[in-house]
Amino acid sequence: MITLGEKPGVPHRRHHADIQPVLEATTSKMVAYWRQAGLSYIRFSAICANAVRAALKPQFKTEAIKAAEASVKVLKPKTA
Amino acid sequence: NFSDMMAARFLRLALPVLRQSRSYSEAASKVFFKEANVKQVDVPTLTGAFGILPAHVPTLQVLRPGVVTVFNDDGSSAKYFVSSGSVTVNADSSVQLPAEEAVPLDQLDIAAAKANLEKAQSELAGTCDEAARAEAQVSIEANEAIVKALE
Numbered sequence: 001m002i003t004l005g006e007k008p009g010v011p012h013r014r015h016h017a018d019i020q021p022v023l024e025a026t027t028s029k030m031v032a033y034w035r036q037a038g039l040s041y042i043r044f045s046a047i048c049a050n051a052v053r054a055a056l057k058p059q060f061k062t063e064a065i066k067a068a069e070a071s072v073k074v075l076k077p078k079t080a
Numbered sequence: 081n082f083s084d085m086m087a088a089r090f091l092r093l094a095l096p097v098l099r100q101s102r103s104y105s106e107a108a109s110k111v112f113f114k115e116a117n118v119k120q121v122d123v124p125t126l127t128g129a130f131g132i133l134p135a136h137v138p139t140l141q142v143l144r145p146g147v148v149t150v151f152n153d154d155g156s157s158a159k160y161f162v163s164s165g166s167v168t169v170n171a172d173s174s175v176q177l178p179a180e181e182a183v184p185l186d187q188l189d190i191a192a193a194k195a196n197l198e199k200a201q202s203e204l205a206g207t208c209d210e211a212a213r214a215e216a217q218v219s220i221e222a223n224e225a226i227v228k229a230l231e
Binding site for chain 1: 109126127142144145161163164165180181183187188189192193196200210211213214215217218219222223226
């Protein structure tokens, strides 16, 4: 049985808008190099998805890129 | 009896492609398996690749770029390359595999992947800060995984 969520007694870490599963029975927690460098899983996933789309055969590529652009629009909010 | 128990433990697999930020069940643009009974699913995760058989312990894992292999009951298998996403194995042996990009292997071009890999490697050489280096490294590893899947 897995337990998802915050471990009781562990100080609350700042939230990442991504998946950070709590694995049962881990003695040492491996931190991925990209997370260590400050990248969120969302960013990691976006880079990987771009790599896959860029490696598609031409007949599949344009459709995949169009579908990807249609679903998520990235807007950088102006910080006050 | 025992054989009835084995028959009752099947893998139901849903493999949608996660394209939008809303709930993935309605927003998936491609669904490869919807409530399909299969024999085994091999998945690539951040902590290693593993095979899911019926009665696998419930788990939640994060996917890394790699090949998902679905073994059907009749012995045939199908391979897909997934960019990233998650895998959930439930207590009833149902499996959900939402992925940001999931494509059949034959839709990928190994020459394009090799060219992109070289480009990513040269981009790594030109980076200075840790975040940019990490981004380049992610791209390198994704392209390496694509090349490996196709060779």
